[in-house]
Amino acid sequence: MxxxxxxxxxxxxxxxxxxxxxxxxxxxxxxxxxxxxxxxxxxxxxxxxxxxxxxxxxxxxxxxxxxxxxxxxxxxxxxxxxxxxxxxxxxxxxxxxxxxxxxxxxxRFNQIYEIDQQNLTATIGPGVVTADLHGAVEAVGLFYPPDPGSMRISTVGGNMAQCAGGMRGLKYGVTKDYIMGLEYVLPTGEIMRCGGKNVKDVAGYDMTRLLVGSEGTLAVVTEITLKLVPLPETKRTLVAYYANLVDAAKTVEKIIANKIVPATMEFLDQGTMKVVDDFAKLNLPLDMKSMLLIEQDGPEDVVVRDIEKIAEIAKQEGAVEVKVADTLEEGAKLLAARRAALSALSRLRPTTILEDATVPRSRLAEIVQEVERIAEKYQVDICTFGHAGDGNLHPTCMTDERNQEEIHRVEQAFAEIFEAALRLGGTITGEHGVGAAKMNYLHLKVGEGGIELMKxxxxxxDPNNIMNPGKMFPSSTRRRLVVKK
Amino acid sequence: MSAEMKLEDFKPACESNATKNGLLSKFNMDEILNCMHCGFCLPACPTYRQTGLESYSPRGRIALMKGVAKEQLPIDAEFEKNMFACLGCRACETACPAGVPYGSLIETAREVVVENEKQTNPKHVFVKNLVFKQLFPHPKRMKLLGTALWAAQASGLQSLAAKTGLMRILPREMAEMQQAVDQIASPRERKSRQTRMNPEGNKAYTVGMFTGCIMDVMFYETNQATAKLLSKAGCEIYFVEEQACCGALHAHSGEMPGAVELAKRNIEAFEKANVDYIVNNAGGCGAALKEYHHWFHDDPEWMERALRFVSKVRDANELLAELPPLTFNKPLNARITYQDSCHLAHGQGVRNQPRSLLRSIPGVEFVELKNADSCCGSAGIYNLTNFDMSMDILDDKMEHVKNTKAHYIVTSNPGCLLQMKQGIHRAGLDGQMEAVHIMDLLSRAL
CATH class of the missing domain: 3.30.43.10 (Uridine Diphospho-n-acetylenolpyruvylglucosamine Reductase, domain 2)
Incomplete structure (x- = not known):
């Protein structure tokens, strides 16, 4: 601490x-x-x-x-x-x-400069809001899959800096899988370029990948070239409700084991269901302990086949009720409600602290149980929701920042959740980044040697350490930061 | 994971009278902390969309309130500017997953600004300055202001006139301004109004009309049309005497004591009238009427009376949609679109009813307006106090309105109606498009 x-x-x-x-x-x-x-x-x-x-x-x-x-x-x-x-x-x-x-x-860098329908790329300013980009490319039948929960607010530049994920990570990957080229400025004022529209490009180190997720600690990105894919023909949404947490996690593992990769597989526990329902008025069955929200996209016949199979698996694994959304709007409403889960949880207590510990998806059931155990141990109130399909969970603690003693227990609980995730072969952060919040845990994942190399x-x-100092790893060159272990 | 930042040390060098006088305790810290600054409100906020600046967003304003409440920031002219740059449209409340009651937070913040100013600066210098700088150098704004003031005076709104920052200038400048005002309503006509209207057919409900102050002066005919529609639908109508202004403009301007007085008068007046419903046709008034109980937190007796009052308040659209369908005899044969009143849509959640009513008029082609529930920039007296921002928002709005190619742009609130009339003119659509209150349009088709 x-x-x-x-x-x-x-x-x-x-x-x-x-x-x-x-x-x-x-x-x-x-x-x-x-x-x-x-x-x-x-x-x-x-x-x-x-x-x-x-x-x-x-x-x-x-x-x-x-x-x-x-x-x-x-x-x-x-x-x-x-x-x-x-x-x-x-x-x-x-x-x-x-x-x-x-x-x-x-x-103010909020212009979409070009949507290149031959090369399937878009070139934009980093200040373009992610959902605006979605709208612009989908209007010409193309698709930019990364969809972080904040997509209606967040910018693509911010998504790039943090390598944001989202609900479609399972099938489509995350932001880094769609950044092809960048224009960036070094602290010296030199304007540089890396990558571009080429699918294949092995000229030198992959600076693009290095800058994606660098959290503004290396350079300022001023232009982004993105990969686009064809917009899927159709999609369908399914919800499954469970009387416990583990059956939902098992359903996820079983679906993948059946060689079906849905676009989205989201998990919500009872506490999260309640607040989301309160905000979005979905009439969810609130006596259920958990739910899965699953979406498949693609050609009509494939979508229908997959959704039927998924429904079957869910029932086999103990789902109490399985329901396919009647319309696209109904599906969209469910997904939008899920995106609001974190903020909706703050209805319960003044302070809402969320983490994004991630495990390989085969260990999902175990981490869900670990989170339950740890919350009990430290007597803290944790709701869990998240991207079940890619093992990226969001255990979220409802607390009150004015209560120092409770905040301390919350910190202990999260430290133990990180340990559990790492023990299961996971990571301390799946999609939010290290920033200032998790820099003291980074060594657990990458080792002291890893940190030295990154530095x-x-x-x-950035030899003068002006780029976003105090993030990623505790900075030794600036003394104004008082760190007490 | 979380670290704790101690901010006590970045208190500004400000002598705080506010703490001494207990002003800061007015802030509801639990609700302020309920804002977890996720930013979901940003795209919903018209002033953020215009400026791209955090301090013009709901999240930013709540953060600034927190800063003031924790005495990290002073209550000064900048804070006043921040709090009064908000339209108060409450689109952010609809967008907020955490259910933060922004509308009441901003009212409290404005109340704190106004009270602080009264305590520390009895001459109200900086509100005056704001008004002087924003209004007097601009003849067009003066004319608008004059209209509002005339209406205010004519409708017996002297208390508002005397108390709000805007109206403080009234005594000295009134004579000058009146010259710029057109004759807009006849007080004589108002006086001759019958106080009761019979239902057609079987009586469904007894309805007390909440006529509003500015509404009843400037849009007297709209009130008459509303009563006519309700009586056609089977309501017995009473124009309740002794009712007052709803107090919304006071509350939005930080003049809570004045707002509370008006609320008490209205509660008493309608208690005597003993009606099933209290019906209004101004989204802004309606939202305030439905929130009277929030104004009596420290007064259990009045709280109870307010709750009874609130349970009877309905927007005219709401009640008409519940009653048997109206019979229309005159097809309209026009394309129409609808601009939501913010306080009807975001404040009261009434969105579908006006649209259904409009669709039920024969010969109507209804086109949905893009971003219909985003504020037009009118926002009470905002178009006077923050003229430039208001007009930027209006011009953006008119782009979407233009695209509908509608013959009528329909609204449900007097402020929006005036703003849309101005918008039509600014967009060069005079003669092609008419701005009309929904009750007037429905009444024309009867």
């Missing part, structure tokens, strides 16, 4: 941005796009991560790659931290300016 203290007071003393420097930044972006009033700064002191908060020294909202390059060059010369940010829906505190500095809001990679990109 660790406590970050007194950050702001120290930042204040140091006054990172002098009046002269401020004028230089303003001359790059214009007065309108440089914010530093107390309330504006406060509004960028948080993201969607509970409890974490820290004030930046300025918020800058550039519109062109050239502006980004000039800002970075200046910040690099004056050792001012840069925290790239999209819509601030991050769940690992990756976009919180824990060392102050500049929040670089990229949401050397970061140094190659």
């Amino acid at each position: 660790y406590i970050l203290e007194n950050i702001q007071s120290e930042v204040k003393k140091e006054t990172l941005i002098t009046p002269e420097l401020k004028q230089q930044f303003i001359s790059i972006v214009g007065e309108k796009w440089y914010l530093d009033s107390p309330n504006e700064l406060y509004a960028y002191s948080y993201d969607a991560t509970p409890i974490f908060q820290s004030m930046p020294d300025a918020v800058i909202i550039p519109q062109t790659t050239q502006e980004v390059a000039e800002i970075l060059k200046l910040a690099n010369e004056h050792l001012i931290p840069i925290v790239p940010r999209g819509s601030g829906t991050n769940l690992a505190a990756s976009t919180i300016p824990v060392h102050g500095g500049i929040v670089l809001n990229m949401n 050397r990679i970061k140094e190659a990109f």
Whole structure:
């Protein structure tokens, strides 16, 4: 456990941005796009991560790659931290300016430059909202599968930085599987490109893959080229309700064992079902202990065949009730309700802390049981939902940040959940990222050697450590962060 | 996992009178913390969509309230600007999976701003400044303001006029402004109104008309049309005397004591009337009437009376949709579209009823308006106090309205109706499209 203290007071003393420097930044972006009033700064002191908060020294909202390059060059010369940010829906505190500095809001890069129907690619600015991209490509019969829960708010740039997943990960993979090329700016202001529209490209190290999921710690991405696939002909949604948790998990394993890969297989426990029903008015059977929400897409006959088979398996595995959605709208409504699960859980208690420990999907039943056991052990209130199909669960703890003693138990419980996930061959985070929230657990997954190597990679990109410092691994070069183990 | 950041040290150097005077305890910290800042509200928020700035989003505003409540931020002109830049459309409440009651949070925040100003600055300097800077240099806004003020005065709204930030300028400037106002309603006609209207056929319910203040002055005919429709559908109508303004504008402007007084008068007036339903045709008023109980948290006796009142309040669309279908004799033969009133859709959840009623008019081709439940920018007096933002939002709205190629743009609230009239003009659609209140349109087809 660790406590970050007194950050702001120290930042204040140091006054990172002098009046002269401020004028230089303003001359790059214009007065309108440089914010530093107390309330504006406060509004960028948080993201969607509970409890974490820290004030930046300025918020800058550039519109062109050239502006980004000039800002970075200046910040690099004056050792001012840069925290790239999209819509601030991050769940690992990756976009919180824990060392102050500049929040670089990229949401004016919101243009879709091209949808290339020959090469099946889209080239866009990182500030495009994910659901807007979905709409634009689906209008021409194409498909961009990554669909994180926040897709109506989050930007593709943010998805790229965190390598966001979503509900279609099982069949279609995650954000990294769709990023083909990037334009990015180094702290020195050099504008670089990697990858592109080529399906095959082995010229050098794969910098694209390196930058995806780098959480803004290496460079600022200013343009993204994405892979698209043909839009599936149709889809169908099925729900199965269970009197316990394990039968649902077993159903998931059995479906895969039958060589069926649905587009989506979501798991919700009773607590989650209740709050989701409260928000979306779905008339779910709330006496059930868990439910699976399964969607298959593809050609009509395949979808029908798969859904019938899935229904059969669910019943065999003990589902109390299996129901196929009558219409596309009904299916869409169920999926939208599932996307709201995390936020809906915050109806129950003031603070909602969610994690995304992930295991190989064959170990799903075990991790579900482990979470139940651990919640009981520490007497904390944990609801679990998540992407059952890819073993990516979201155990979510309802607590109150004002109760220090309880928060401490919550931290202990999550530490033990991480241990359990790792023991089962899993990972500490499936799709949210490490950020500031999980950096003290990273070594458990990648080892001390892994961390050292990662730090050397970061140094190659960002020798002055201005890019999102204090994220991914505890930073040794900046002393303003007080870390207590 | 979670770490704990101590923020006590980034208190601004502000001398806080607010704590001393107990103002900050007005904030409902449990509800503020219930916002887990997921951002689901951002795409629903018209001012966020316009600006892309976090401080113009519901999540941002709640964070700022939290900052003020925890004394990390002062109650100052910037906080006032942040809180009053909100339309109060409450689209964020519909979008919020966590069920955060944003509408009441923003009302409290505005109340805190106004009370703080009264305590620390009896001359109300900065509200005045805001009004002066935003209004007086702009003749068109002045004319709009004048209309509203005239209506306010004519409808006996002096208490509102005296108390809200906007109206504080009234005594000195009224004479000047009145010159810019057209004659819009005849008080004599209002006085001659019958206080009771018989039902046609068997009586289904006894209905007390909540006429509204501005509504009854500027849209007297709409109230008459509503009564006519309800009586056709079998209601016995009473125009209840001694009723007052609903208090919504007061509450939205942070003038809670004034709002509470008005609520009490209305509760008393309708208790005497002893009706089955209290019906209104203004989404904004209706939402306030249905939330009176939230205004009496510290007063159990009035809370109970408010709850009884609230249980009887219906929007006219709601009640008409429950009653036997109306018989229309005059086909409309027109294409129509519908702009939701925010406080009817987001505040009261009434979305389908007006659409069904419109579809039931013979000869109507109903086209759904894209983003129909997104605010038009009218928002009470927002189009006066935040003119530029309001017009940006309106112009975006009119793009979608234009695409419907409708002959009528139908609304369910007087503010929206005025705003749509202005929108038609701004979009160059004069003569091609008419903005009309749903009750007037239904009545024309009878």
